[in-house]
Amino acid sequence: MADAxxxxxxxxAILDAILPHVPFDGWSQxxxxxxxxxxxxxxxxxxxxFPGGVAEVIAYWSDAADAAMAAAYAxxxxxxxxxxxxxxxxxxxxxGAVADHREAVRRALTYLAQPQHSGAGLRCLYRTVDEMWYAxxxxxxxxxxxxxxxxxxxxxxxTLLYWLDDASEDSEAxxxxxxxxIAGVMRVPQRKEKLRRAGTYLPNPKRFARLVSxxxxxxxxx
Numbered sequence: 001m002a003d004a005x006x007x008x009x010x011x012x013a014i015l016d017a018i019l020p021h022v023p024f025d026g027w028s029q030x031x032x033x034x035x036x037x038x039x040x041x042x043x044x045x046x047x048x049x050f051p052g053g054v055a056e057v058i059a060y061w062s063d064a065a066d067a068a069m070a071a072a073y074a075x076x077x078x079x080x081x082x083x084x085x086x087x088x089x090x091x092x093x094x095x096g097a098v099a100d101h102r103e104a105v106r107r108a109l110t111y112l113a114q115p116q117h118s119g120a121g122l123r124c125l126y127r128t129v130d131e132m133w134y135a136x137x138x139x140x141x142x143x144x145x146x147x148x149x150x151x152x153x154x155x156x157x158x159t160l161l162y163w164l165d166d167a168s169e170d171s172e173a174x175x176x177x178x179x180x181x182i183a184g185v186m187r188v189p190q191r192k193e194k195l196r197r198a199g200t201y202l203p204n205p206k207r208f209a210r211l212v213s214x215x216x217x218x219x220x221x222x
Contacts (some may be wrong), residue, residue: 007049013039023103027111028120055120058108062124065097073135086136091156116134129153133164155181
């Protein structure tokens with residue numbers, strides 16, 4: 001994603017303006033043009049703010065949701081929780097950060113599932129689970145760095161997908177599903193043998209994306 005901190009106000013305005021269009025137009029150039037009109041910006045300004053187009057807008061939204069999650073966690077004095085409770089709280093907070101735009105989330109996942117956009121999707125997932133672990137107080141960069149992130153990627157992704165179709169009051173069924181997933185991974189031994197080589201690398205999104213792709217081919221993460 002291009003770095004345009006001097007345009008953050010415009011980027012935020014475009015994001016806020018595009019979200020109502022997405023349920024009808026998808027994550028598309030048409031939705032982006034509608035967002036430009038809604039934000040009172042010309043198309044050239046939108047291209048300057050998001051030179052990567054729709055994929056960059058989605059990535060910006062993901063990063064904004066990550067930041068909202070981390071801020072909410074800090075306000076909640078999450079460090080007083082047990083570590084397992086911290087992770088559960090953060091997953092719930094991350095979903096809560098986008099809960100007002102469920103259909104936009106669904107369409108974003110569909111967009112990022114396309115082969116030409118899968119790299120962007122994996123980078124978003126990496127940053128999200130990395131931020132969760134960092135917010136929870138985990139600063140380790142040893143072998144377990146990848147194991148923990150791969151495991152949490154599976155928990156978070158499956159919970160997000162469950163939530164998309166959850167019609168229960170206050171998403172209670174989703175949170176029960178999350179609790180079961182967390183309990184399940186706590187009982188699963190860490191898969192150190194498959195990821196042993198990862199310990200020789202410093203953390204980086206490309207490495208994580210490759211490991212996730214390998215795990216998906218083997219039958220899923222988590």
